[in-house]
Amino acid sequence: MTILRSPRLADGTARGIPDATVARLPVYLRALNALTEQGVGSCSSIELAEKAGVNPAKLRKDLSYLGSYGTRGVGYDVEYLRYQIAREMGQTQDWEVVIVGIGNLGSALSAYQGFSTRGIRVAALVDADPQRVGSTVSGLTVSSLDDLDAIVADRSISIGVIATPGDAAQQVADRLVAAGVTSILNFAPALVQVPDGVDVRKVDLSVELQILAYHEQRKTGTDSKEPKVSNA
Amino acid sequence: MTILRSPRLADGTARGIPDATVARLPVYLRALNALTEQGVGSCSSIELAEKAGVNPAKLRKDLSYLGSYGTRGVGYDVEYLRYQIAREMGQTQDWEVVIVGIGNLGSALSAYQGFSTRGIRVAALVDADPQRVGSTVSGLTVSSLDDLDAIVADRSISIGVIATPGDAAQQVADRLVAAGVTSILNFAPALVQVPDGVDVRKVDLSVELQILAYHEQRKTGTDSKEPKVSNA
DNA sequence: CCTTGTGAAGCTGTTCACAGCC
DNA sequence: GGCTGTGAACAGCTTCACAAGG
Structure with missing residues (x-):
């Protein structure tokens, strides 16, 4: 069973773009959109790389996986x-998402302005709490978790x-998968297990802060034995 | 100017832990906390790795950077x-954070339950909008951005x-740095430039969804020429 | 015997440096 | 001349496989 994850050309379109590159393409897209708004018609890899906050060589290498544009x-x-990257990212169509768990975070996500311009449309809100079902959040009516299959x-x-509490995450993931969802973005502080073929990405808010705290601790030198190297 | 990022021992405590490891330590911590709650007193690397969602060898390698525990x-x-990791992560003390931008996302973050148990305390809320200043969110009074120096x-x-809109992010970052903040978690969809010695981490909500959309597009096989290898 | 801790191998991602082309 | 596209070198991370040691 050889895994053919080759960044090789197939029938003209590039295939098997590295994960790290895929994660940066949306950033390039945002930078290109900003340039368009400023009326800039063309730019070098150095300019674009600066706008995107990456090394120019990395930018060129990333773009080379898509083709020679x-x-x-x-x-x-x-x-x-901009068009070529958008096409590669599947952003020529809008992707509809359902948010499960309409607490503080779920409400904030449903109101987030940044999605619509990136090909993401919040299509439905779902919550298990009967108290919340039927209420209107960001112009959408909150549905019951029991209606998930029909909605999807x-x-x-x-x-x-x-966007539920951690202890509900696995159960919600199971229901999402059963309903036919094949990609999940998990904000709950818990791991979720899903079958093969389903993608999960996890965003953990407190982990991000804990990583910063670690570096902060090292800067201030809690055990001040060290020769205090200037942190360049 | 030689950067000494060596994972070498200094005076007994491990130094220079790889970034990838630092990012996983909070996950192990969460898994260990769960085990403690379940009354489990000891566990193997296989069990802990499963709880944390990583390969056992990776877990052991990660832990080996801290010492032989x-x-x-x-x-x-x-x-x-649990104690050893917490100590290494600087979680023996509480870290106070200030949230700037008390819109939907800022409000959600200030109410987030997951912080307090991870050594993170939301100490102050700040907003530039005079309409919001003085209001109470999650039990804290929103202060003016002008008072940032004093608060910090x-x-x-x-x-x-x-947690501001993108176009305010750089300005806010500048003021945070001027006030003395040396670590920033940026949720705004914009790059921020900071001087050396200041750490920035970026969480981009729409980028995460765009990455999922990319994989989703590939699954559904827009150009359905491919032999459809089962994605194991 | 069992599981940790770790050199070594392998893999992914980054950076360099320059050939190729406009 | 200048900038892209890319092989090749390099660095970091992951995984393997086994020695070390309770």
């Missing part, structure tokens, strides 16, 4: 490159967001 | 290991969270 000696056409099927939703 | 042939003492100094806050 630049012009040597000149740079990249902003609009053309009806609107052909393939992406679910879990 | 296990017993060969037996496993790890849950409470002892007064409570010796070293970590700031940016």
Whole structure:
């Protein structure tokens, strides 16, 4: 069973883009959108890399996985490159997502302005608490978790967001998968197990702060034995 | 200017833990806390790795950067290991954070239950909008951005969270740095530039969904030429 | 015997440096 | 001349497989 994760060309379109690159393409997309708004028509890898906060060589390498969309000696056409990345990312269509758990975080996510311009549309809100079902949040009526199957099927939703407490996360994930969702973004502080073929990404708010706290601790040198190297 | 990022021992305590390991230590901590709650006193690397969702070899390698806290042939003492990791992560003290931007997301973060049990305390809320200043959110009074210097100094806050719109992020970051904050968690969809010695971590909600959308697109096989290898 | 701790191998991602092309 | 695209070197992370040691 050889895994063919080759960044090789198939029939013209690039396939098998590295994960690290995929994670950066949306950042490039945002930078290109900003350039378009500023009326900039073309740019070099150095300029774009600066806007995106990466090394120019890395940017060029990343783009090379998509194809050759630049012009040597000149740079990249902003609009053309933007379109090519958007197409590769599947952003030529809108992706409908369902948010499960309409507490503080779920409500904040449903109101988040940044989604609509990135091809993401919050299509439905779901909560297990009967008290919340029927209320309106960000212009959407909160549905019952029991209606999840119908909602997912009806609107052909393939992406679910879990914004519940940790102890409900696995149960919600199971129901999302049963309903036909094949990608999950999990904000709950818990691991969720899913069958093969389902993708899960996890965003853990307190872990991010704990990582910062670790570095902060090292800066201030809690055990002040060290020669206190200037943290360059 | 030689950067000494060596995972070498100094005076007994491990130094220079790899970034990837630091990012996982909070996950192990959470798993250990769960085991403690279940009354489990000791566990093997296999059990703990499963709870944390990682490969057992990776777990052991990670722990080896901290020291030798296990017993060969037996496993790890849950409470002892939990304490050692907590100490390494600087979680023996509470870290006070200030949240800037008390919109939907900022409000949700200020109410987030997961922080308090992880050594994170939301100490102050700040907003630039005079309409919001003075209101109470999650039991805290929202202060003016102009009072940031005093707040940071007064409570010796070293970590700031940016939950503003993208176009305000850089300005807020500048003010946080000027006030003395040396670690920033940025939720705004924008890059922020900070001087050396200040750490920034970025959480981008729409990027996470865009990455899922990319994989989703590939699953459904837009150009359905591929032999459809089962994604194990 | 069992499980940890760890050199070594392998893999992924980053950076360099330059050939290729406009 | 200038900038892209990319092989090759490099660095960091993961996984393996086994020696060390209770």
